[in-house]
Amino acid sequence: MEVYAANLIGGQWTLAICCYLINGKLRFGELKKKLPNITERMLTLQLRKLEENKLVKRTVYAEVPPRVEYELTESGQRLKPILGMLEKWGKEHQLLMATD
Amino acid sequence: MEVYAANLIGGQWTLAICCYLINGKLRFGELKKKLPNITERMLTLQLRKLEENKLVKRTVYAEVPPRVEYELTESGQRLKPILGMLEKWGKEHQLLMATD
DNA sequence: CGTCATACTTACATTTTTGTTGGTACCAAA
DNA sequence: TTTGGTACCAACAAAAATGTAAGTATGACG
Numbered sequence A, B: 001m002e003v004y005a006a007n008l009i010g011g012q013w014t015l016a017i018c019c020y021l022i023n024g025k026l027r028f029g030e031l032k033k034k035l036p037n038i039t040e041r042m043l044t045l046q047l048r049k050l051e052e053n054k055l056v057k058r059t060v061y062a063e064v065p066p067r068v069e070y071e072l073t074e075s076g077q078r079l080k081p082i083l084g085m086l087e088k089w090g091k092e093h094q095l096l097m098a099t100d
Numbered sequence C: 001c002g003t004c005a006t007a008c009t010t011a012c013a014t015t016t017t018t019g020t021t022g023g024t025a026c027c028a029a030a
Numbered sequence D: 001t002t003t004g005g006t007a008c009c010a011a012c013a014a015a016a017a018t019g020t021a022a023g024t025a026t027g028a029c030g
Helices: A003-009 A014-021 A026-034 A040-052 A080-098 B003-009 B014-021 B028-034 B040-052 B080-098
Strands: A058-062 A067-072 B056-061 B067-072
Touching: A003 A040, A003 B014, A003 B080, A014 A026, A014 A040, A014 A058, A014 A067, A014 A080, A014 B003, A026 A040, A026 A067, A040 A058, A080 B003, A080 B080, B003 B014, B014 B028, B014 B040, B014 B056, B014 B067, B014 B080, B028 B040, B028 B067, B040 B056
Parallel strands: none
Antiparallel strands: A058 A067, B056 B067
């Protein structure tokens, strides 16, 4: 059943991160700015997990100060339509919740 | 962003439960059998949350011993195509992970 | 009267997740 | 030499999620 996928995308920040990466690469610090409530530690952990799960690719540049870029893998990109549908569903559902 | 939807379906058992309910109503005990690793307590909590979020409707019959049936709401049903896509994506991704 | 079945609930313990704080490495520029 | 910027890591603390074990209510049935 969908449990496998659910485990991959179920983390609290996973979908949010993927969402921002859909539009292209982002550096660690850029992601941090986009996710104002996340702590550095959490962002690191989440990105590591995404990398392990091959949803995100991490590229380290040998510069000082360091530069690290994150981008979706091909598999991650394939989530795009699903994210789109989820967003649409979420908006509709949110309305339904609001109108009791 | 999709965070709203993610919070609704992100629970460890949420999608699994919805998945089983797609094929129709199920009693508490039936769900328990389908989810062998869930504890009664967890199943209760998850169903309560799903009910709160209006993904699942709970019907109690005034019988003894008690009978309680769970079914997807209309909003829950609308998740169906998304679950389908997620499952497909999950399978492909699982292959990719297996072949390193 | 005692037993059974179902769908819970409650108290407590354990595990997992997340937050907090402080520190590191590196080189460039002042 | 000191400061600054980036992307972390590690130790500890707090909070949240989950597990465990026991108990509850009800009426039917024997």
